[in-house]
Amino acid sequence: VQLQASGGGLVQAGGSLRLSCAASGRTFSSYAMGWFRQAPGKEREFVATINWNGGSTYYADSVKGQFTISRDNAKNTAYLQMYSLKPEDTAVYYCAGVLAAGGSWYKEGWEYDYWGPGTLVTVSS
Secondary structure (H helix, E strand, C coil), X not given: CCEEEECCXXXXXXXXXXXXXXXXXXXXXXXEEEEEEECCXXXXXXXXXXXXXXXXXXXXXXXXXXXXXXEEHHHCEEEEEECCCCHHHCEEEEEEEEEXXXXXCCCCHHHCCEECCXXXXXXXX
């Protein structure tokens, strides 16, 4: 599967953005999806993950209650809705996918087989 993230941009602190991750192929519903981010000078970190049908999600503590991950299997797209953005949310955001059995989701980068090229989110103070 090929993944393409979009929706990044420049936003003021307190603003919102919705990132999209469009997937190619007809088996999107077989994949667990995840969002990760990498801030300048820092290592990539996990943000959120969702299982194949959206029935189960998991978030990093740093974004819990602030970000919402979702998916629309009919549109082969996963989303990351980000609210109340802060300058420390500035990063390149990546979506990732992995074939997943049952209701599994994954929070480690090494567990994912497919990655999109990333989209830059810049939050100004």
